[in-house]
Amino acid sequence: MLTETEKDLSASRPNRVDHDRIADLHFLGNYVRRLPVTMARMMENAHDWEHLPYVHASSFASIDLISRGPWGWRAKIGLPGGSDFQLVDLIIDETRHYWVSTVFSGMGTGTEIHTQATELSGDEIEVDVRFYLPEAPADKTVADFVLKYLIDQYRVLYDEDLGLMSGRQSALDYRTRRRAEQSEPSFILVGEDSELDRRVNHIIETKAGRFCVRWRRDEWIAHSAVCPHMLGPLEDAVPDEKGTIKCPWHGYRFDAATGRNLDGRCGGLTAAPRLWSRDGKLYLANGIE
Numbered sequence: 001m002l003t004e005t006e007k008d009l010s011a012s013r014p015n016r017v018d019h020d021r022i023a024d025l026h027f028l029g030n031y032v033r034r035l036p037v038t039m040a041r042m043m044e045n046a047h048d049w050e051h052l053p054y055v056h057a058s059s060f061a062s063i064d065l066i067s068r069g070p071w072g073w074r075a076k077i078g079l080p081g082g083s084d085f086q087l088v089d090l091i092i093d094e095t096r097h098y099w100v101s102t103v104f105s106g107m108g109t110g111t112e113i114h115t116q117a118t119e120l121s122g123d124e125i126e127v128d129v130r131f132y133l134p135e136a137p138a139d140k141t142v143a144d145f146v147l148k149y150l151i152d153q154y155r156v157l158y159d160e161d162l163g164l165m166s167g168r169q170s171a172l173d174y175r176t177r178r179r180a181e182q183s184e185p186s187f188i189l190v191g192e193d194s195e196l197d198r199r200v201n202h203i204i205e206t207k208a209g210r211f212c213v214r215w216r217r218d219e220w221i222a223h224s225a226v227c228p229h230m231l232g233p234l235e236d237a238v239p240d241e242k243g244t245i246k247c248p249w250h251g252y253r254f255d256a257a258t259g260r261n262l263d264g265r266c267g268g269l270t271a272a273p274r275l276w277s278r279d280g281k282l283y284l285a286n287g288i289e
């Protein structure tokens with residue numbers, strides 16, 4: 001929950017990038033990185049406030065959205081350790097592939113991080129992450145220390161984002177390929193029932209998508225391996241004792257057996273094709289009959 005002061009502060013924030021602002025700020029230094037992803041994935045990632053505490057769990061403990069729009073988002077962020085919060089917004093200039101994230105309350109208030117993304121080729125971009133402070137640090141030692149801290153943090157953040165962006169691109173590419181595929185057999189062999197390892201998840205590609213076949217409560221169940229939110233990978237999600245699986249990208253939860261979404265944050269999982277046992281072999285139907 002926001003305090004009245006936090007609400008007022010949030011309401012006073014502009015929703016567009018002021019490119020002239022940096023003239024009044026102290027430029028501390030920058031971090032430049034090439035990333036093997038498309039601009040579309042990068043811009044999508046800038047808008048994606050929800051992944052912060054999941055994909056970047058070592059940097060952010062929680063996020064509560066205050067507002068969002070085509071302009072970006074504003075949120076209250078919990079820092080690891082539990083008691084510290086920051087109010088942050090990330091304002092996007094879509095046409096220039098430029099975004100500014102500003103801490104406007106909490107530790108580091110006034111810090112602005114301006115990022116310029118540039119397309120190098122169809123599937124490679126470069127980001128120039130520029131760190132600004134409201135005022136110059138007391139001396140060079142402090143300045144070097146803060147800059148190193150920020151660069152180290154951004155290196156980790158981009159390592160983590162790369163996994164998310166590349167994973168999502170592969171999931172999108174896979175979906176396009178699958179839609180183009182025709183005439184497959186009607187059942188796909190999962191394995192010999194007596195030999196199938198019950199401790200692991202078996203991934204089966206079908207015309208209806210990618211599914212996990214797993215042993216749970218003395219029977220085989222199948223559920224989609226793809227999160228319906230943004231195509232996050234569910235194959236490594238381990239069901240808890242209630243059979244709930246959690247997506248690693250934004251934490252949406254699903255009932256593995258029924259596919260129902262348990263947060264009310266998105267629709268359910270793609271319905272799983274039928275499992276079928278015959279002559280000691282387990283099959284998954286190749287699509288929904």
Ligand code: FES
Nearest residue numbers: 227229230232247
């Ligand atoms: S992709 Fe967002 S919760 Fe799964």
Ligand SMILES: [Fe+2]
Nearest residue numbers: 045056157161
């Ligand atoms: Fe991120």
